[in-house]
Amino acid sequence: MSTHSNHPFHLVNYSPWPLTGAIGAMTTVAGLVKWFHHYNMSLFILGTIITIMTMHQWWRDISREGTFQGLHTYPVTLGLRWGMILFIVSEVFFFISFFWAFFHSSLSPTIELGANWPPVGIVPFNPFQIPLLNTAILLASGVTVTWAHHSLMENNHSQTTQGLFFTVLLGIYFTMLQAYEYIEAPFTIADAVYGSTFFVATGFHGLHVLIGTTFLLICLIRHLNNHFSKTHHFGFEAAAWYWHFVDVVWLFLYVSIYWWGY
Numbered sequence: 001m002s003t004h005s006n007h008p009f010h011l012v013n014y015s016p017w018p019l020t021g022a023i024g025a026m027t028t029v030a031g032l033v034k035w036f037h038h039y040n041m042s043l044f045i046l047g048t049i050i051t052i053m054t055m056h057q058w059w060r061d062i063s064r065e066g067t068f069q070g071l072h073t074y075p076v077t078l079g080l081r082w083g084m085i086l087f088i089v090s091e092v093f094f095f096i097s098f099f100w101a102f103f104h105s106s107l108s109p110t111i112e113l114g115a116n117w118p119p120v121g122i123v124p125f126n127p128f129q130i131p132l133l134n135t136a137i138l139l140a141s142g143v144t145v146t147w148a149h150h151s152l153m154e155n156n157h158s159q160t161t162q163g164l165f166f167t168v169l170l171g172i173y174f175t176m177l178q179a180y181e182y183i184e185a186p187f188t189i190a191d192a193v194y195g196s197t198f199f200v201a202t203g204f205h206g207l208h209v210l211i212g213t214t215f216l217l218i219c220l221i222r223h224l225n226n227h228f229s230k231t232h233h234f235g236f237e238a239a240a241w242y243w244h245f246v247d248v249v250w251l252f253l254y255v256s257i258y259w260w261g262y
Helices: 017-038 042-067 074-106 130-153 157-183 192-224 234-260
Strands: none
Touching: 017 042, 042 192, 042 234, 074 192, 074 234, 130 157, 130 234, 157 192, 192 234
């Protein structure tokens, strides 16, 4: 690897974190299998600890590279932007597969489902209760993250902090309400294709909300440590893009699975 830096590109140093991240992910998945089949969480906890430690140290290194070492030049940032855009596009197609499964099953329900949607015996959620509240929460969080972004571009430190804080708070509130909804659900993932499509689609969206909330929380911590400036804050922009994507997916989920499928 070249030792000079007379170029605008970022040649990363050797890092152990991709390897430890892969080991952490493998251990976590194996731990989940062990937990589900043997009711023992020890391997899952070990995998989670490895993954969290990897996340902390890998993100710390990237923050140092972008903030203190000046390695995130314009061409590097451009590459990061395109990488984030393509990642979100891949996520869009990921969720399209769930919507495809839902509409394939619901538009022409089979005789095994009673030729009816929702299937006979399943009581769906009232879309005008917790799902509607969750919709309002996510729309409000989209407003607060945009407020934070515009405040950052105007170099308003305190309002950026407030906007990010409220966005993280709303993300946590959404997750708590979704968890309550799952606990109170009158059907399970094993209840025909309705239960499968409902819990897989809303569950993966909930996972994305958790990831986005973590993303924004890290941005809030970095902002409090003065890592962002009005012209150099792609880490925050990427988090905002991701959060808006999560918002839009929820709107489609609400309209199709909760409201139309009611």
